[in-house]
Amino acid sequence: MIPMAQNRRERRQGQAFVRGNLVPSSTHDQRLLARQGPSDWVHMDPWRVLRIQAEFVEGFGQLAELPPAVTVFGSARTKPGSSDYTMGEALGRKLAESGYAVITGGGPGVMESANKGATEVDGAVSVGLGIELPFEQSMNEYVDLGIEFRYFFVRKTMFVKYSCGFIALPGGFGTLDELFEALTLVQTHKVTSFPVVLMGSEFWGGLTEWIKGTLLGTGKIASQDLDLITITDDVDEAVRIIVDADLARSKGRQQQELEAAAVQTAEPQ
Template sequence: MTLRGSRMPVSTTDQRLLEGREPGGWVHSDPWRVMRIQAEFVEGFGGLAELGPAVSVFGSARTRAGHPTYELAESVGAALVEAGFAVITGGGPGAMEGANKGAAEAGGTSVGLGIELPMESGLNEFANLGINFRYFFVRKTMFVKYAEGFVVLPGGVGTLDELFEALTLIQTGKITNFPIVLMGTRFWAPLLDWLRDTLMVEGMLSPQDLDLLRVTDDVAEAVGWIVTAQAERRRVAGFSPGS
């Protein structure tokens, strides 16, 4: 359903789920929300079940066409398709649109996983397979479940959220280790310095945790890391090269 203007709700589905202002009110409403959450999982699993190898690409929604990050996203999307991957993004504008555009114009599967937000109005035009979600945690499951790796372009809070969630899941052994590639050495250098010089020095991060992140400006290098990791996983799992 698409709602615009005065028809836009004043709160999101996630907000209504997580608020608890009326004591006991959840008894009458939250159990029914479970059915909607279940339906979103079913729709997501059904829509992506036959996607094949894919990589999730994240980045700022605020980098418009012509911005260097948008153009980098296009190059990443095209290169991933040429390497045999579908491209998954959040389906929004900016870097997400750039990656979807690059993937679609390269003839590949360009996936957009949208989310209900007051400031966003649907999937970008370059997603040729799109699913809209109400719940962030359902959508996040899809980003991880169907990905062979993450490519993280310069971005803001949402991008950092996806980056650190993936890093946490790998660090804690909740998911199989896959590559997390940070594109843009200048952009990510201050964050990596802080992780190394503050968290690691304070004993809150181990060197092997930081080794889970790779940073580059080279699209071919980034895709190469993901291809190599995919081949190694298949080798360990006993897949033949052509499978």
């Protein structure tokens, strides 16, 4: 028997995974965004579109029947037992108790803590949307439904389409990327009634002061844009913000349906 090499590199690629010498030197995103020769794109990119399409189809198919859901972001480097991990676990539990599925990036740290909290509630749904990275980041054990994506933009679409709000705990570049993309979508009305909550006032305080002092102070954003963000240290308040926005959205939808029915009734037959 040939002995298995220990600690071999491993990488998930969509529905598959590869190990050892089969792990490529670049990711699908890297190859998609790389500049090719003068005509290489003619032969490669059109075919790549089919793979991108397949990822959208898979994501839509798997997530279409989710109950109302909230996406929780935060650092993969957060250690179990830390205050941020404990907060994430409490948040996941409270969201699940309030009837929401909990969606994360599926990795360790804060993502794991929120998924873990959700699984402590009977009947709750804990979701992980993973991504192919140059370094392997496995799906945490508290995910009930996990999907691995090759392309960041497909994964981001799933986060927004199947969530009724974002909650960000302390995190790094990935958390900031998702945060500011969400804020841009809300600011430009691409999504409506979509609360964005930052948990950890000490961590986020410097960023929000810069937003107020520099972005607002130099006219780069409008004063009402500050209302797009809520900062809190209270798990109950964070969940209440999500619930209130959800109720307001439902009432608005019901009002629109009533108005549409009234117009239809008033029209001559």
